[in-house]
Every structure is written in C-alpha cells, then in structure tokens.
Amino acid sequence: MERRTIGAGALAVGAVGLGCMPMSWGYSTSRQHGEKSLRAVHRALDLGSTLLDTADMYGPFTNELLLGRVLKERRRDAFVSTKVGLLVGDQHIVANGRPGYVRRACDASLRRLGTDVIDLYQLHRADPEVPVEETWGAMAELVRAGKVRALGLCAVGARSARRPGARLHDATVRQLERVQQVFPVSAVEAELSVWSPEALETLLPWCEQRGVGFLAAMPLGNGFLTGTLTPGVGFEADDLRARHPRFTAEMMAANQPIVVGLRRVARRHGAHVTPAQVALAWVLSRGRQVIPVPGAKRERWVVENAAAADLRLTDRDLAEIGGLPAAQGSWD
Numbered sequence: 557m558e559r560r561t562i563g564a565g566a567l568a569v570g571a572v573g574l575g576c577m578p579m580s581w582g583y584s585t586s587r588q589h590g591e592k593s594l595r596a597v598h599r600a601l602d603l604g605s606t607l608l609d610t611a612d613m614y615g616p617f618t619n620e621l622l623l624g625r626v627l628k629e630r631r632r633d634a635f636v637s638t639k640v641g642l643l644v645g646d647q648h649i650v651a652n653g654r655p656g657y658v659r660r661a662c663d664a665s666l667r668r669l670g671t672d673v674i675d676l677y678q679l680h681r682a683d684p685e686v687p688v689e690e691t692w693g694a695m696a697e698l699v700r701a702g703k704v705r706a707l708g709l710c711a712v713g714a715r716s717a718r719r720p721g722a723r724l725h726d727a728t729v730r731q732l733e734r735v736q737q738v739f740p741v742s743a744v745e746a747e748l749s750v751w752s753p754e755a756l757e758t759l760l761p762w763c764e765q766r767g768v769g770f771l772a773a774m775p776l777g778n779g780f781l782t783g784t785l786t787p788g789v790g791f792e793a794d795d796l797r798a799r800h801p802r803f804t805a806e807m808m809a810a811n812q813p814i815v816v817g818l819r820r821v822a823r824r825h826g827a828h829v830t831p832a833q834v835a836l837a838w839v840l841s842r843g844r845q846v847i848p849v850p851g852a853k854r855e856r857w858v859v860e861n862a863a864a865a866d867l868r869l870t871d872r873d874l875a876e877i878g879g880l881p882a883a884q885g886s887w888d
C-alpha cells in the first residue's frame with residue numbers, strides 16, 4: 557500500500573488506516589465481537605493499513621486492551637495512535653486536561669497497549685478549565701521522556717463548539733496556533749468525508765502549509781456513504797447514529813442521492829468497486845498528507861477499505877462527486 561507521512565518527523569504509515577472505535581464504542585454494543593475484531597486488526601496490518609487509531613475512552617479502556625493483544629505479537633508492524641483528555645463518567649463524558657492527569661493517563665495507555673512508546677498521542681478534546689498550552693506542555697514532556705513519538709490534536713468536537721456564523725474549524729485553527737508555540741503538532745484528526753467536507757476550508761490548508769498529517773475521521777459518514785444502510789433501519793439506543801440528525805429515516809432518504817452518485821462512480825471502475833471505496837478514494841485525493849481512518853470491526857470491510865488506496869479517481873469522477881448535493885440534517 558502507498559505510504560504517507562505524519563508531521564515533520566516523517567513517520568510513515570499506510571495511506572488507509574484503521575479506526576478501531578467501532579470495535580468497542582460508538583456503535584451497537586451487541587454487534588461488538590472481540591475475536592472477530594482481532595482478526596480485522598491483523599488483516600489490516602497484513603494489508604499495510606498500519607495506522608491503528610484508538611483512544612483510552614473507547615470502551616472505556618477495552619479498545620486499547622484489544623489492540624494490546626495484537627501489539628504483543630506485532631508491535632513493529634503497527635503505528636499506534638491513541639488519545640487523552642476525555643473521561644467517561646456515569647452520565648456524561650468530561651474533559652480533563654490537567655498535566656498530572658495527562659501523565660497518569662499516558663502511563664495507563666502504555667500499560668493497556670503493552671508497549672513502551674505511543675507513536676501518536678492525540679489531545680481528544682481541550683479542557684475548558686485548563687489553558688490548552690498547559691495540557692500540550694504536559695504532552696510535550698511525554699515526548700521528551702520517550703513515552704510518545706509525536707503529538708496530535710483532534711478537532712472532531714468542533715461542530716458542537718462552533719459559534720454562530722463562524723466556519724467550522726476557525727476555532728480549531730486558533731487552538732493549533734497556540735499549541736504550536738509550545739511543541740510541534742504532527743497530526744490533526746477531524747471529520748472529513750464526501751458529506752462533511754468543511755475541513756477543506758481552513759483546517760486542511762493549515763496542515764498542508766506546515767507539513768502536518770491529517771487523519772480523516774468518519775470518512776464513510778458513519779457508514780452511510782457505503783450504501784449498506786437503508787433508510788428507516790433502526791439503530792440500538794447505544795449507537796451514536798440513534799441520536800445523529802442525519803440518521804433519521806427522513807434524512808437518510810433525503811441524502812440517498814449522495815450514495816447514488818458514489819455508486820455511479822464506482823460502477824465506472826468495475827463491478828467489484830463499492831461506494832465505500834469511492835468515498836475513501838475521494839478523501840485520499842484531498843491531499844498527500846491525508847490519511848483516512850475508516851472505522852471497521854469486520855475483516856471484510858478492512859480488506860475492502862485497504863483496496864481503496866489503489867483506486868484512482870478521474871477528473872470526471874471528482875467533478876461528479878463535487879457536484880453532488882450537500883448533505884441534509886445538521887447539528888446546528
């Protein structure tokens with residue numbers, strides 16, 4: 557698989573990574589299955605999808621433990637990205653960016669992952685009670701101590717924090733400028749997909765100009781862009797899509813033209829090519845430093861998604877995708 561680099565340290569990873577969240581968090585827990593997920597992770601590494609994206613809060617903790625079982629045998633094959641800064645409480649998820657907490661959380665992640673170094677340590681969300689420079693400074697100390705190789709900042713929470721009238725990532729860019737004064741940012745993780753392209757406005761250009769890697773979260777639109785979900789499909793109460801405004805039966809029906817468009821492009825490339833692969837190839841085509849991390853717990857999807865690294869979209873394909881209707885259903 558093609559390799560892409562993260563940050564000035566030129567850490568190389570496979571162009572398509574693996575988002576490990578669905579194995580332990582976010583999607584229906586009844587469909588989670590540890591052993592099958594283990595096979596999926598092994599397959600990803602076999603195929604060159606080396607970037608494994610996890611977080612201490614996925615589970616919580618079980619996702620890192622699951623990866624630890626793979627890393628025990630294959631640490632050298634993997635590039636591990638995990639995150640700090642969010643705690644799962646009884647009722648709410650809370651941010652904690654205090655330096656002492658960051659240090660303890662890192663040691664705990666290292667133990668669960670069974671490794672002595674984390675390749676990319678990401679700040680999951682900034683803590684509104686702690687200046688972000690303080691949190692980032694503590695993370696920088698972890699690099700100096702050899703526990704972490706590079707630092708990243710997640711911007712997935714930007715949607716709920718957006719001020720009226722502001723572009724989605726204006727605040728993220730300001731935050732990046734602040735932390736960059738303390739220690740270099742190697743990667744940014746934010747939502748980027750055919751139906752959520754806002755990162756292209758300011759955030760991706762910011763990364764491009766500074767050689768910062770860009771991890772595209774939710775590149776498959778939480779599964780919608782794959783065309784395997786039918787409008788009206790019920791989601792279990794613990795599935796994030798049960799409360800997602802784009803996953804009501806009405807919005808899923810309204811957004812079908814996007815899937816139809818992706819399917820049309822896929823067909824031109826052969827009967828075996830899927831809308832999921834076109835969606836990933838589009839994300840890959842947004843820039844040389846973009847690394848999609850499609851979430852998957854099934855080996856079948858991992859194989860399909862890895863193959864998207866070889867799909868080259870033509871100018872006609874890109875124009876057609878660019879002309880698809882904007883997604884309906886918003887958090888705002």
Ligand SMILES: NC(=O)c1ccc[n+]([C@@H]2O[C@H](COP(=O)([O-])OP(=O)(O)OC[C@H]3O[C@@H](n4cnc5c(N)ncnc54)[C@H](OP(=O)(O)O)[C@@H]3O)[C@@H](O)[C@H]2O)c1
Binds near residue numbers: 577778779861
């Ligand atoms: N930093 C952050 O705050 C943040 C936030 C959200 C996500 N992320 C990262 O981004 C990753 C990706 O996001 P995501 O998992 O929420 O959304 P996603 O990648 O857009 O979609 C994942 C969903 O698509 C399904 N899927 C995957 N490949 C498929 C294929 N080829 N055909 C049909 N269905 C397919 C998966 O099914 P199965 O589950 O059945 O395999 C899963 O339900 C996460 O895993 C996580 O690592 C980070």
